[in-house]
Amino acid sequence: MSGRVTAIYYQVAEDLKEKIMTGQLLPGEMAPSESQMAEAYGISRMTARQGISLLVDGGYLYSVPGKGYYVAAPNLDKIIIDASRDHFFGQKMKVTLKKVDVITADDTLAAKMETQAGEVILRMQLTLDSREGPVALDSRYLPYRKGEPLLENELQYADFPHIAARHSKVVLAKSKFNIGAILLTAKEAQALETEQGMAALCIEQLLFDREGKPLGWSRMVCRSDRYVMTGVAYPYAERV
Amino acid sequence: MSGRVTAIYYQVAEDLKEKIMTGQLLPGEMAPSESQMAEAYGISRMTARQGISLLVDGGYLYSVPGKGYYVAAPNLDKIIIDASRDHFFGQKMKVTLKKVDVITADDTLAAKMETQAGEVILRMQLTLDSREGPVALDSRYLPYRKGEPLLENELQYADFPHIAARHSKVVLAKSKFNIGAILLTAKEAQALETEQGMAALCIEQLLFDREGKPLGWSRMVCRSDRYVMTGVAYPYAERV
DNA sequence: TAGTGGTCTAGACCACGGA
């Protein structure tokens, strides 16, 4: 792809990043200008700019038009949780579909789904098991559509957002999560093969299409002794 | 800044993004080539490329050198939790420093902090109150350093990562989170003005410097009736 | 007025992919 082993603009970015990471350039200080970098490396301004842009995109620098580039202050404010199928639980989980039925939304469910009470809702309940046994009880709710059978096969292997998107034939645009702690009810405890009153993580997910219309809701209850959610935070978006 | 109201490359990106979002271009399909876009808009290839790059950075497209650009499949796999001081709890919290002491790490704490048992540790305990009353009990642990007094003032107003970074005089490079559910102990319940056995969210944070050395650990216990953690997931990084 | 970043051009050469 590149005409060299490593592109010049990439080296520019690396060098400047190193200056920032080692404290030679401190947050708030001005970074070298595009022209200065171009001259220093004997390259064109556009190439220098390309390298600097990497650092801007990565959050290391920000630009002030008419003035220059400044070193950004690092922060760890964004916790990122990998909710992809293979990583959410840290291992492959056995998925068992326990029940599928059609219900009418009461006020509580309607509020959760941001829809009207009385709506006809398709409900699926499944359990997720690790080798140790049951870990989570997942209840998923979708607007009921006549003549749209859900493939059980798909339920086992696709995650909820994909199922919801296919069910509603739209593109997912957003998802909101609520993560809380609860005490297991008798029913939940039974399904999870443990005792009522045990602490559990409750992860609710509400899906939206691009018009902001809610598409589906799920509530996953996880045994706290078998699952701890993990996340990471980095000060910069790693691009260099 | 720009010579126009909106830059051409930006319009290129907007138009192409619209084609993707409305389903005129489906995931897996090939997007127009740089040359085609340049010709279609009557602009130079580099300008077309700049627009397309926005979509690549945003995750809408990916490139296959020698072949072209392809439309990426959306996913909601990354949950993002805003942990900035004002937003972690959704409102300003009253911070009260309850206790500061120096302890010796036992095996449990040493494991959590990824250090050696016997290490001398500075421990701070604080409560976070909303208008309703106590919400969270936060215990923070830092390696003890002689002659490094912590300013109580700072404890109230700075978040833990900043305090840890200043304390150790290094740049933070990473933070790991564990989020679980627990039952409140008698002590915790008393501090949070509630009853033992209540469900609570337990948020542990482990900080690292850029060499991967652990810098500090905190454990925050939150009353589940007063706090639910919220997060969002978007299929694309919003750049256009 | 001089310097900065933001945008844009019209070329160029390269490595790679597929026909």
Place this chain on the structure above:
DNA sequence: CCGTGGTCTAGACCACTAA
């Protein structure tokens, strides 16, 4: 072989900032 994206150049004009 041609088309693709990846890199790079040597200019240009603009709006903005600060002296």
